[in-house]
Amino acid sequence: MNIKKIVIYLALIAVVGIGIGLAIASFTGGFFSSSNESSGSFSVDDVQIGTMEGITQIVIEGVTADINIIPEERNDIKSHFYGKITSSDLPKMKVTVSGNKVTVKVEESKKMHIEFSSSDLTLDVFIPKNYGGDLKVGSVSGDVKMQEEWGLSDISLNLTSGDAKIQHLTAKNLSFESVSGDLTMEDISTESTRIEVVSGDMNINNFKGNLKGKSTSGNFKISYLTFDYDIDFEAVSGDIIIDLPDDAAFALDAEALGDIACDFPVTVNGKSEKNQLKGVVKSENNKVVLRNTSGNITIR
Template sequence: MKFIEKFNIKKVVIYLLGIMFVTLGLGTLIILGTGTNLMKGTHSNHTSVNDSKTSNLSGINEIYVDVSSSDINIIPEGTSQLKAHLYGDMTSNNKYTNSKIQCYKSGNTLVIKQVEPHINFVFFSSNLKLDVYIPADYNKDIKLVSSSGDINVNDYKLNKLQCNLSSGNLKMNNINADTFNYLSSSGDLKADKLTTKTTTLDSSSGSININAFSGDLTAENSSGDTNIEYADFNNNINVHSSSGEIALTLPKSAEFDLDAVASSGDITTDFPITVSGKDGGHKLQGVVVNDKNKIKLDVSSGDIKILN
C-alpha cells in the first residue's frame, strides 16, 4: 500500500504527455525547416547566382567590401569605374532567395555588401565568388571583410589596406601600402612583395608567411608559425607567438638591437651578435653593429630563428 501511495499515476501521465508534445514540436520544426515531406522525402534546391553592380569613385576615400560566404578577388582594371560581380552556385534542401550584392555610397566610403538568403535548419553549400574590379590607379583605402571565404588582392599601391577574416586564407602579391592591418580568427596569410611603412598582424590560428617584405612590423600569432623575410631592412619589429616557430630572415647588412625570448624552445642566429644577456639558450639579448633598429621576439612554445 505504501508503494502504491508513493507511485502517483497522474504525475507519470503528465510527464509522458509533456515529453510527447516536446518531441512532436521538435519534429515539426525539423520537417518544416529542412523541407522534408514524409511522403515525398527530401528535396534539394539548386540555383546559379549572377549579380553585378557598377559605381564611379568620385569623392570616395575608402572601398569597403563585406561578404559572408564568398571568396573575394580584388582585380586591377584600366577603367575609371568600379565593378562588382557576384557569381557561382548555391544548393540547399529548402527554398531560399538568391544571394545578391548591394553597392552604395556612405559619405566618403563605397560599400559593397553581400546580402545572404534567409535559410533555417537546412543543409546549405555554395561556391560563390565576388570579383571586384577596381581602377588600377586607385590609391586610397581598401577594407575587406570575409566571414567564410578566401581573399586575393594583387598589384595595388594604397594608402591603407585592412583585411579581416573569420575563416579563410589571404593571398597578396605586389602590394604597396602605407599601412597594412590583418586580423584573422582561423586561416593563413601568404604575401609576396609587400611594401609598407607599418604592418600590424593579429592571427588566432594559422600560419603567417611574408616574402620580400619591408616596413615596421607588429605581429601576434596565437597558434601557428610566423615566417617573415625582409627584402631590405631599416625597421622595428615586435613579434609574439604563443605556439609556433618565429623565423625572421634579414639582409646580411642588417643592424639591430635584439631582445629574444623562447620560453620553451631554442634561439639561433646567423648574425654575429655582441651579447648582453643570455639564459640557457632561451633568452638572447645583444646588438648587431648598432642599436638603431629594435627587434623584439617572444615565443611561449616554439623556436626562434634569425637568418640571413
C-alpha cells in the first residue's frame, strides 16, 4: 500500500469523523439552536410492560440514552426509561407488539431534535431469562451494556457514538457495527460473528467462534482460551493483536504495512515476502487471515 493510498484512507476517516460530529450536533444542538422556544430541565421516569407471548424477536432502539439489557426471571418484558434532560421537549418511550416482534423505542420529538441541549438518560430493558430468540439493538449517542449470562439465537447491534460492553453471552450468530465507539466483549460463544468498527478500539477476551471483521482507525485485540475456529480480519490505521492457546493449530496468511510478529513456529509456504507471513502452524484445520494497512500484526 503506497503513501498516496494511505493519505486517501486517512482523509476518508477525517470525513467520517466530521460527519459524525455534525450528526451528533443535530441531535444535541451543540453547535447552534434554531428554535425560539426556551429549554427547561425535566425528569423522566416511565415504566411500561409488554407481553412476551409468541415473541421470537425483540427490537430495542434508543437515542441519547444509555441502554442496559438485563435478562431475569420474569414472564413479560419491562422497560424503564428514566433520568434528566435539558430540552424544549421530552423524548418518549414506546413499547409496541406486532406479530411475533416486540419493539422498545425511545424517540425524540421534532423540537428536541432541533434544540436538545444535554441529557443523562437511561433505558433499562428487563427480558425473560428463558427467552432464546433474536435480539436487535440500535443506539445513537448512548452506551449499550449486556452483562448477565444469557443465550440467544441471532443478535445484532448497531451503534453510533457510543461504547458497547457485552459479557457472558452465547448466540448462534452475532453482528456488531459501530461508528465512533469502543467495543468490549468477554466470555462470548457464537457459531459465527461479524464485526465492523469505524473509529473505535475492540477488546475481546475469552472468545469462542468463527470471526470475520474490519476495523478503521482503531486497535483490535482478541483472546481465545481454546481455538478451533477461523479468523478473517482487516484493519486500517490500527494494530491487530491475537492471543491463542499454546496448542493452537492453523494456516496463517498475514500481510501488513507495519511489523508482523508470530510467537508460534510457522512452516513457511513458498518464498517469504516483505510484509507477509504465510505458512502453517501444526496443521491447516483452521484459517487465520489478517490484513493491516498502516499498522502491526501480533500473534502470540
